[in-house]
Amino acid sequence: MENCTIYVPRLITKKENFAPGHRACIGCGEALAVRLAFKAIGQNVIVVNATGCVEIFTSQLPYTSWRVPWIHTLFENTAAVASGIESARKAMIRKGIIQDTKTKIVAIAGDGGTIDIGLQALSGAMERGHDFLYICFDNEAYMNTGIQRSSATPFGASTTTSPAGKESIGQFAWKKDMPAIAVAHNIPYVATANPSYPFDLMAKVKKGLEAKGPAYIQILSACPTGWGCPGELSVKIGRLAAKTGVFPLYEVENGKYSITVDFPKLLPITEYTSLQKRFRHLQPEMLEQIQQKVVRKYEELKEKTEMSGCCGQTGTEE
């Protein structure tokens, strides 16, 4: 941390819209990400939550961790429920049934609820252009059900349904590029974020809220339980995900890409993978293959940024 930025955390609101007493695992990066996102979102919001870790650890009858209106119905339909709420309010405001309080609609889900089972409902809602922010808290597997692989699980990671073994390197497919799918819907705002960069995260959430129409933000959320790392390292590991280029931090405003926290020289991915049991089985040659692809993907992202005519800021939150 550089001295000039060290006191910046104190400028962030102390208001917690997400009460303590939630039942997330010790050191949960997702709980941290949710907490920070909702500092940016504030209270004038209606939250739609998919089934998943966040839903489970914030809601258990007769309690709730939420200090904002919150609804959970099912797993795969979050964007559709948000569509219904947004449309209902639009109609009722127009008809004078309720006042226009400029309330935001925010849908939240995990990677499974977004990128696997919820993809259709999300695609539909983005295509129809509902005015809402969708945040995917991406912990890269079905953690709530016991660490099964999803299409967001990174290549080579061992999970309970992509276990590493004599005949298996673990997850056999490259992480699905959901932000690109969101971009392909021609929506006004798409971004990636990571709670290890809280100001970047909060700025993006605010931009997503203000966008007119659908916005999609994917927030990498370290999962000590599923990734096999000590809870105290959640924030460090998130930082390394960005610094190694494994999970780059960028945004796409009206189709224009920009890297928001850029690293001219990426750290080797082993700095990131070596801290996590899910990658422990990977042999050097396999890690080298992953390394090359990570660099290539990062270069592709930089090209998109250059083509968009935006220059990224270098290491803004270092």
Next chain:
Amino acid sequence: MGKSENELTWKEIEVGGIVTEPGNASQYKTGDWRSQKPTYDFSKCIKCGICQIFCPEGCINQNEEGYFVADLFYCKGCGICAHECPTFVITMKEEE
């Protein structure tokens, strides 16, 4: 404080299982999950608040002297605050 899940009768359940008291999970103690607790050497503390921002529980508050301290009713002892503190104020110690 309302009735717990073990006490509520079917007649007392709110329509559709709605919870009308926002944030009432703050009645729930997560502090007893802890095996390690944060201890502080405030002589090194510069009151930057980095520990507070990175706490997954949102349970770190400033005390009267302005130091940031975890509320042990909620603190699960993850140690992120200790790990992220730039001036090494916080040490995690085994719970007794």
Next chain:
Amino acid sequence: MSKRVGIEVSIALADVVGMANTDVVAAYPITPQTHIVEHLAELVADGELDAEYIPVESEHSAMSACMGSAAAGARTFTATAGQGLELMHECLYVASAMRLPVVMAVANRALSAPISVWGDHSDVMACRDTGWIQIFTENGQEVVDTALCAFRISEDNNVLLPTMVHLDGFHLSHVIEPIIMPEQSQVDAFLPPNKYPFFLDPARPQAMGDFAPPAIYTETKWAQEVNLQKSKETVLKAWKEFAEIFGREYKPVESYRCEDAKILLLTMGSYSETAMTAIDKMREQGDGENVGLLRLRLWRPFPTDELRKAVENADVLIILDRALSFGSAGGPVGMEIKSALYDVSKKPRIVNFVGGLGGRDITVGNFEELIKKGIDIAGNGSENEFEIFGVRE
């Protein structure tokens, strides 16, 4: 004064949903429901209905959007059929358990495979335990009237449950019938604005849809069951007040020529009108014993008391099911009625037929045959638990 007009039932249904000043319609096309939602889209497009029409990408999302809309406090309508209803299946349980007053028309359709777009009750019977209020209709007038009542019942703050209005696919949805359309002033007098008390509102934060550990799940489900059973009072009250304004009376179990009948036929939906004609004809012909007809309108909550009363003087009850309950002891309606009568000391002999599957007509002649066969089985017995009607051997 209200006039009788010749109109397609789906169009009339959409028109009355419009007159109810519905706020949100979320729907996905599926035969034979399409005319209903097409016409609603048209009403919205022409500015005749001030509503948001959400053209969702699936029925699952249709019901999900409806849940969101109802939770936001809007008057909410959708329609579906057959496979669409099944794709919504898991949402149906949530809508009722979370007490979201959605109204849905179901143009009843057979289930795949083999694919069939035609009518029967397989779709609804697969959804009988979803916790919705379910009402069957037998002609266009009933469809219009029931739709209006459905909003009134669902949104009543003593109820707050979703309601399905069942109309037989094609046999009702696509026919042109003479229907008395209500006056707007009558609709307004009968149907107050929707006042959902728990609408999502940042001024009053609340959590809807918490998860329940074993210590509290049973309590939530029992509260839901008691509420659904109790909703019958509101259904009856709504029908009574409907009759006062519109002059048409509805009952959970309707009787036709039952006063002197020892033999009763029980049907649901549009085939009831054909059955009435058959009964008239048999009585005119002096064809054996006097037969009466029971029509089960209210399917959920099941009108156990009314049904027991309706059959108390009968010797034989012939039940026509329009769905199979594969591998079980009868048709879904037959089994349910047998169960409802099991504890009654004096009960009729029950003969259960399954027929009219996948749009197969049951003509007046077929009904005569079915009744005669039923009487014969009641007297002489059968080796079958239930009979399949009209299958080629």
